[in-house]
Amino acid sequence: MPRPSLKDQRSQEILDAYLSCVARYGLEGATLARIAEEAGVKRPLLRHYLGNKDDMITALAEYVVAGFAESLNGLREVLPNGATPSDLVDALFADDSGTDPRLMLAYQALVAAVPDRPDLRQDLMDSLTEFFDVVEDVLKRASPDATDENIRAVTQGISAIFVSMDALSPLELPAQWRAELKLAASMLASTLETAP
Template identity: 85%
Template sequence: MPRPSLKDQRSQEILDAYLTCVARFGLNGATQERIAEMAGVKRPLLRHYLGNKDEMVTALAGYVVAGFSESLEGLRQALPGGATPSDLVDALFADDSGTDPRLMLAYQALVVEVPDRPDLRQDLMDSLTEFFDVVEDILRRATPNAPDTHIRAVTQGISAIFVSMDALSPLDPPKVWRAELKLAASLLASTLEATP
């Protein structure tokens, strides 16, 4: 297998710095100066590796979507075919779940950008839909007798709870909130497990 090129490696490093800047300062606050400083490169190299501002945003969106896809693959592998809704909640809310809160913060910043950049919408929607599909598939396999409307509602509820956990991370909320969010998701999941 060929080694990645220096350009690919440097592009990944810059995208990771961009992700950090967007998570910390928002899309407009992630200036080229901040990104370059965080990546340890000179500002003109940003254009060389990622292009102009619009191309940088497009590259960031692709990087975020790929990061979510990788996390979802990890979730799929962590949960065997016989996983229960409780197993799903435990995996999503584990302290070492492997999810990067920067991804959700950047995702939210990109969503806000969609009215001005409608080209971003489809990839972001597809990524979110893929997450819903994974959660729904696990819930459906575990509770085949539950009504579809209940499975979809629980999918939406668990997903919203999960997303809010990362969305609140810049506030550095009390640790007990994470436990309470997990409990809320568990209570929601238990409604399906109780279905005969």
């Protein structure tokens, strides 16, 4: 079996460093110097591995979307067909959920760049829609009598709570807040049991 190329490996390491820098400093603050330092390479190598700044942003967006897809596959694996809304909330808000908060922070930075980089919009929207679809699917199966409108509203609410938790991760939220966010998502999910 052939070994992965050094270029592929180094590109992944640089993308991970770029992800860390964007999560910490934002898209504009993730300078070539910071990325190179984080990756442990010389600045000229960034262009060699990832191209110019536009190419780097495109590569980062692809990396973030791929990271979300991987996390979403993990979520699907832990949610069997008979998963309940409680199972969903437990999986999303588990301490060891496997979600990398840097992904959400970089995602937000990329979303903020969409007015200048409209080419990023569709992949970011598709990634978010796929997440909504997984949440909605669990809720629909668990509450078949709930209206589509209520299912979508609860999907949006749970998703917003989950996203805000990662988005606020740089604040190092108190553990109690995480528990309260999980409880809020659970309470929202439970409304489907009584909804028409």
